[in-house]
Amino acid sequence: MKSTSFFIRVLCVFLAPFFFSCSQKPKDNTPWVDLFDGKTLDGWTQKGGNANYRVRDDAIVGSTVYDTPNSFLSTNKLYGDFILELDYKVDSTMNSGIQIRSNSFPYYREGRVHGYQVEIDPSPRAWSGGIYDEARRGWLNPLTDNPGAQKAFKQNDWNNYRIEAIGDTLKTWINGVPASHLIDDKTAIGFISLQVHGIGETQKEGTEIIWKNIKILTENVSKYSTESPLKPIVTKNSLTIDEANKGWKLLWDGETTNGWRGAKLSSFPGEGWKIEDGELSVLSSGGAESAAGGDIVTTETYADFELMLDFKLTPGANSGIKYYVDTEINKGPGSSIGLEYQILDDELHEDAKLGSHKGSRTVSSLYDLIEADINKPINPVGEWNTAYIMSKDNHVAHWLNGVKVLEYERGSKDFLKLVSESKYAKWPNFGTLEKGQILLQDHGDKVSFKNIKIHPLNKTKE
Structure with missing residues (x-):
């Protein structure tokens, strides 16, 4: 019995470190x-x-x-x-x-x-x-x-x-x-x-x-x-669950040209625009307005709506988002006519200092008519910014990165006065169409777009 007891004690001493080590969790060396x-x-x-x-x-x-x-x-x-x-x-x-x-x-x-x-x-x-x-x-x-x-x-x-x-x-x-x-x-x-x-x-x-x-x-x-x-x-070029439930629609699918055509063409431009990595980009062609691929417009028209998209500028770039566009107006040189949410590098592009009304050609402004809030939150060139436009019962607002930067009433006395003093004075009924297309502008500079979505509050087809 004595020898057996001694053997068990020796065995326990020998095996104890093994059992002890097995019972411990591996040491966490993560530098928390x-x-x-x-x-x-x-x-x-x-x-x-x-x-x-x-x-x-x-x-x-x-x-x-x-x-x-x-x-x-x-x-x-x-x-x-x-x-x-x-x-x-x-x-x-x-x-x-x-x-x-x-x-x-x-x-x-x-x-x-x-x-x-x-x-x-x-x-x-x-x-x-x-x-x-x-x-x-x-x-x-x-x-x-x-x-x-x-x-x-x-x-x-x-x-x-x-x-x-x-x-x-x-x-x-x-x-x-x-x-x-x-x-x-x-x-x-x-x-x-x-x-x-x-x-x-x-x-x-x-x-x-x-x-x-x-x-x-x-x-x-x-x-x-x-x-x-x-x-x-x-989430890139797709609807969130809340957006889908509220009736938002993708205006661009992130891969094809479906739903878009050239503003002065029956199909999408064969050059001047590029789709890559879920981004729709107008390419640089020297800064001229609609001189390369030209503007693109939606194949559907919209009355009341909410529009949201992300845009990214390159240094010195100029572009815009137009709404209530009728491509039958201005068949000549330049862009199609419509109200415009300006997209611009305010620091480098000279257009920021021009315009019929002070500051009205800066980023997120109503182009040539109303200046956006000077305290607007703009991300640096090369980073994405979010534009949002709401138009309901002729009340229109521009937002930039979640902040309202201007609002106005289409067709009001104040609005018509601004138009009469602007480059748009020569176009009858400018900005007062009941419905129109959405346009992305080719101004000869590279600008990219993604997450283009619309909530049609009152939509009709062409």
């Missing part, structure tokens, strides 16, 4: 950086509403407050490419989210926080881990077709998120289950926020959401990226 020190809110600033944020038990606790909009506890630093991990616990009656690549600018909705949000959704819909575009486009990647991720959320318990933002690709996981895979290039950099949603009178004040173990990786992020088995949702 803590975004929360567990004790203070240093490095964070509250934006938006007045919800309560405090530190309790090594966690950040947010609680709801009546009569306040959505609140966001935001990092002071901005992040572009990163991998973020955190744990959270949310009351079953709350809606919340993690803002990523988000921003707050004085000119945009009076500083409202906007940008990508990774949803926290304990409701029966169960879209936690989906991607929503706060205060901009709405849902981009819902979990409608991802029941695995919908089931992964743990009610009234801790949940883990992994969020990857690398280039134009956003991926999320909830408790290790792939939730979203989105390809979208709207915003490349911004802060990270912890949201406490505003509540109504029927909801309980003081309801909590708790976050802990918040860490981020910003170095060699591609090395630590995780493959996702999900088919990506690509």
Whole structure:
């Protein structure tokens, strides 16, 4: 017995290191950086509403407050490419989210926080881990077709998120289950926020959401990226779920010339325009107006509408978006006639200093008639900008990058006076057509377009 007991003790001593090592998790050598020190809110600033944020038990606790909009506890630093991990616990009656690549600018909705949000959704819909575009486009990647991720959320318990933002690709996981895979290039950099949603009178004040173990990786992020088995949702030249539900239509499919023709042709121009990588570009030909491929117009006409597209300038470039165009007017040299949302490099193109009315030929202005707001938010040449035009019941507004820059009434006394003092005075009934085509201008400079969409409020065919 003694020898047997001695043998067992020796065997245990020999095998103990083996069993001990097998019971330990592999060491994580990922160079994580803590975004929360567990004790203070240093490095964070509250934006938006007045919800309560405090530190309790090594966690950040947010609680709801009546009569306040959505609140966001935001990092002071901005992040572009990163991998973020955190744990959270949310009351079953709350809606919340993690803002990523988000921003707050004085000119945009009076500083409202906007940008990508990774949803926290304990409701029966169960879209936690989906991607929503706060205060901009709405849902981009819902979990409608991802029941695995919908089931992964743990009610009234801790949940883990992994969020990857690398280039134009956003991926999320909830408790290790792939939730979203989105390809979208709207915003490349911004802060990270912890949201406490505003509540109504029927909801309980003081309801909590708790976050802990918040860490981020910003170095060699591609090395630590995780493959996702999900088919990506690509927003380029496609409609978001909210746009489709509201009746928006693609005005350009991103691949063909369908729906467009030359303004003075029966078909699309054989030269002067190029389709590549989901971008429609008018090519450089020396800066002359409609001297190469010429303007292109939609094959359908529109009365009341909302129009949205992205455009990208090259240095010194000039182009425009015209609406209420009738290609039967002006069969001679130059562009077809219509109201124009100016597209221009204001810094380098001399047209910015010209015009019948001061400043009326600058970017996003109503060309030669009304100057756009001088505080307009324009992205640098070579980057994408978003133009939006709304025309309803003769009330027209131009927007640039989400900010209204001008508005006017078609056919009003003020409008007609401006026309009479402009280069358009010689054209009878200029700008007052009931319906017309949408036109993209060839002004001899390279300008690119994508995500061309229209919401026809009253559409008729030619």
